[in-house]
Amino acid sequence: QSVLTQPPSVSGPPGQRVTISCSGSSSNIGRNTVNWYQQVAGAAPKLLIYTTYRRPSGVPDRFFASMSGTSASLAISGLQPEDEADYYCSSWDDSLRIPVFGGGTKLTVL
Amino acid sequence: QVLLVESGGGLVKPGGSLRLSCAASGFNFSDYYLTWIRQVPGKGLEWVSYISGSESYTNFAPSVRGRFSISRDNAKNSLYLQMNNLRAEDTAVYYCARSTLSGVMFEDHWGQGTLVTVSS
Numbered sequence: 001q002s003v004l005t006q007p008p009s010v011s012g013p014p015g016q017r018v019t020i021s022c023s024g025s026s027s028n029i030g031r032n033t034v035n036w037y038q039q040v041a042g043a044a045p046k047l048l049i050y051t052t053y054r055r056p057s058g059v060p061d062r063f064f065a066s067m068s069g070t071s072a073s074l075a076i077s078g079l080q081p082e083d084e085a086d087y088y089c090s091s092w093d094d095s096l097r098i099p100v101f102g103g104g105t106k107l108t109v110l
Numbered sequence: 111q112v113l114l115v116e117s118g119g120g121l122v123k124p125g126g127s128l129r130l131s132c133a134a135s136g137f138n139f140s141d142y143y144l145t146w147i148r149q150v151p152g153k154g155l156e157w158v159s160y161i162s163g164s165e166s167y168t169n170f171a172p173s174v175r176g177r178f179s180i181s182r183d184n185a186k187n188s189l190y191l192q193m194n195n196l197r198a199e200d201t202a203v204y205y206c207a208r209s210t211l212s213g214v215m216f217e218d219h220w221g222q223g224t225l226v227t228v229s230s
Contacts, residue, residue, distance in 0.1 A: 002154065033213030037155070044205055044220040045147075045155065051213040088155050092214035098171060099145075099215060104154040 003028060004089055004102035011108040017077040020105045022089035024070050028100055032092045034072040036065055039104075040085045048087070049074065076107070084109045112136040112219040114206050119224030126196050126228070132189040132206030132221060140164070140184040143209035145217055146191050148202035148226075156202070159191065160209060174200075196228045 005023040012018040022034065036049035047056050049065040052072065064075045072091075076083055089102040118130040132144070146158040159170045159180045168180050179192045189206050203225050207217035 035214065035216040037217075039155075044222050045217075046220070047216060047218045050210075050216040050218070056218065086154075090155075090157075090214075090216075096172075098169060099157040099160075101155045101157060 002103040003093055003096070003100035004091065006087075006089060006102035006105045008103070009106045009108065011110055012079050013110045014079050014081065016079050017075060018079060018107065020074045020076075020087050020089075020107070022072040022074070022102050024072070024091060024100075026070055027095040028070075028091045028093040029067065029072055030070040031094060034065070034067055035090045036063075036072075036074050037088045037090070038085045039088065040082075045088065079109050081109050083107060112208060114208065114219060114221035116204060116206050116221045116224035119204065119226045121227045121229065122196055123230050124197060124228055127192070127194045128196065128226060130191040130193065130204055130206075130224060130226070132191075134187045134189065134206075134208070137208065139187040143167075143211060143215060144182060144189045145207045145209045145215070146180065146189075146204055147207060147217070147220075148200075148204045149223070150202045158204070160215065161189070193226070196226075198228050200226060201228045202226060 033052045037045040038048045039045040093100045113135045115133045145160040161180045177195045181190045203223040205223045206221045208219040209215045
């Protein structure tokens with residue numbers, strides 16, 4: 001059971017916009033920033049979003065992250081086949097005093 | 111460019127020990143926190159441990175605390191994870207990652223991982 005809750009899967013056709021949610025609590029997302037990682041099948045995870053909103057260089061602006069209260073969201077617009085991957089959110093938990101991950105969301109591009 | 115290469119994985123019996131290594135290059139090694147994160151095949155990511163650049167700060171997931179230790183050799187640009195009293199549930203791919211502390215810590219570069227299998 002992950003501390004951060006993500007939907008197991010989302011899907012959409014090429015060109016569409018999808019959103020992946022990440023639900024936490026006042027001890028993690030409610031008071032700390034959020035990171036997002038993308039993991040393509042068979043590969044290591046890759047940093048997608050850091051400190052809630054920022055994109056590393058090379059990450060297209062089709063990836064947009066937001067946060068409200070104790071939840072965060074990752075929106076992917078203009079879906080492309082290469083976006084098919086698992087997506088993980090992470091944050092710091094002040095009660096556990098460790099980094100925590102969501103369970104991951106599998107994005108399928110139909 | 112930043113490169114992280116893990117080694118040391120393999121098959122070990124329950125109760126046994128294993129030492130993972132991570133060789134780093136392409137950045138000023140001692141300036142960064144380093145982190146171990148694991149992933150059971152087909153499952154999600156689980157943070158395991160981190161260590162500060164000066165080795166002053168370490169932290170462990172409750173599931174490994176007291177069994178695993180983390181260390182680094184800044185002269186050799188290497189990170190280590192000593193795993194003792196291994197259990198079947200420690201079976202996973204272990205990734206080392208470079209971490210940056212900005213807000214919360216994030217991992218901006220990852221190795222390709224090394225598989226640890228704990229089985230009799």
